[in-house]
Amino acid sequence: MKIVGALLSAAVVTMALAVPACAAQSSLTVNVFQGMQNLPLFAAQQKGFFAERGLSVNLEITPSSDEQRAGLADGKYQIIHCGIDNGVAMADVAKVDVAAVIGGDNGFNRLIVQPDIHAISDLRGKTVIVDAPDTAYAFQLYEMLKRGGLDKGEYTIKSVGATAKRLVDIQQNKDDKASMLNPPFAFTAQNDGLKDQGSAVSTIGPYQATAGIVLRSWAKDHPDILIKYLEAYIEGLRYVLDPKNKDEATKMLADGLKLPPDVAAATYAVATDPAEGLAKDGRFDGPGFDNVLRLRADWTGHAPRPAAAYFDLSYYEKALAGLG
The missing domain is CATH 3.40.190.10 (Periplasmic binding protein-like II)
Structure with a gap:
């Protein structure tokens, strides 16, 4: 009986120790x-x-x-x-x-465009889509367009949201002509017939x-x-x-x-x-x-x-x- 009692006591102690360990997670x-x-x-x-x-x-x-x-x-x-x-x-x-x-x-970002866009100059007067217009990958987009001959103001900027949302938008809305997308979204876009105009880092350098x-x-x-x-x-x-x-x-x-x-x-x-x-x-x-x-x-x-x-x-x- 003393052995059983000792085992029960040990079990109680073990259970008591397990509670704070779990709670400490x-x-x-x-x-x-x-x-x-x-x-x-x-x-x-x-x-x-x-x-x-x-x-x-x-x-x-x-x-x-x-x-x-x-x-x-x-x-x-x-x-x-x-x-x-x-x-x-x-x-x-x-x-x-x-x-x-x-x-x-x-970031692995690439400039993805609609099939009717053959050069960056074709985006003049068109709509491009971004997450937020004043941060991060939007600046990559503006810089790539600038180096391709387009100044900000020569295209319309539309805020759509995260990359997954931009993929859906550019697939469904053919009037939205370009966005920065990264894999796997860039691959999915190309499989659907959109075109790749190059990577951000190849244009603007390390990022x-x-x-x-x-x-x-x-x-x-x-x-x-x-x-x-x-x-x-x-x-x-x-x-x-x-x-x-x-x-x-x-x-x-x-x-x-x-x-x-x-x-x-x-x-x-x-x-x-x-x-x-x-x-x-x-x-x-x-x-x-x-x-x-x-x-x-x-x-x-x-x-x-x-x-x-x-x-x-x-x-x-x-x-x-x-x-x-």
Whole structure:
């Protein structure tokens, strides 16, 4: 009886310890745009990299950059992944104290046009579509059109929302003649007969696009959670970039983005391109960010602050150190 009693007591203690361990799990709401850049997040969720660090991550897809920025500012989201210029806009225009904490990619954007557009000059007097007209990839579009001989004002700008929405719009509305799209949306558009007029980076040079962005106050209050999140993200990124995981990672793209196998395979090939794919370990592209700030200055007429004012890589560096 003493042995039974001891076992029962041990069971009670074990159950009691399990309650705070469960309760200690940290829940995060992470807001993202739909796209291939979410592949590391898919892996971190499906392979348990978040869970093993005590993180419960809810991924939400944003309809637009305006909604995403507002959600971060209001505390609805703890972390967002988006074009870093959106973070610059939050800091300089909305006066929200944010910081980019990890890089990601160059955006993979391509100028996609209707079949009747044969050159950039054909867009004179036509409608082009963007997410928000005053941030990020809209500036890429304006710059590509300028270098093709069109000044802003020689075309009409229509705000539609995130890339997935722009794809649907340009497929269904033939009067909307051009947009910046990235894979898999650019591939889907071309399969439907739209035309590719070239990549943004081939025209404007290196570009720091997707970045993880947080409120500085939240990061200061939750450094351990942020570091664990970044560890899991980097581990997910390493997993999907490992060639031996190609088939599984391609399936993650197909399932996560609802893609046919051929589009998923083509998208994975872009994601893993050694030169221009997802940045190794999510590294931050300094020269690419300088280009982001230059474009913002050119197209808003307002000089940004020094680049270092917009990011804090200390959490990222600790995450890398923790991974070994």
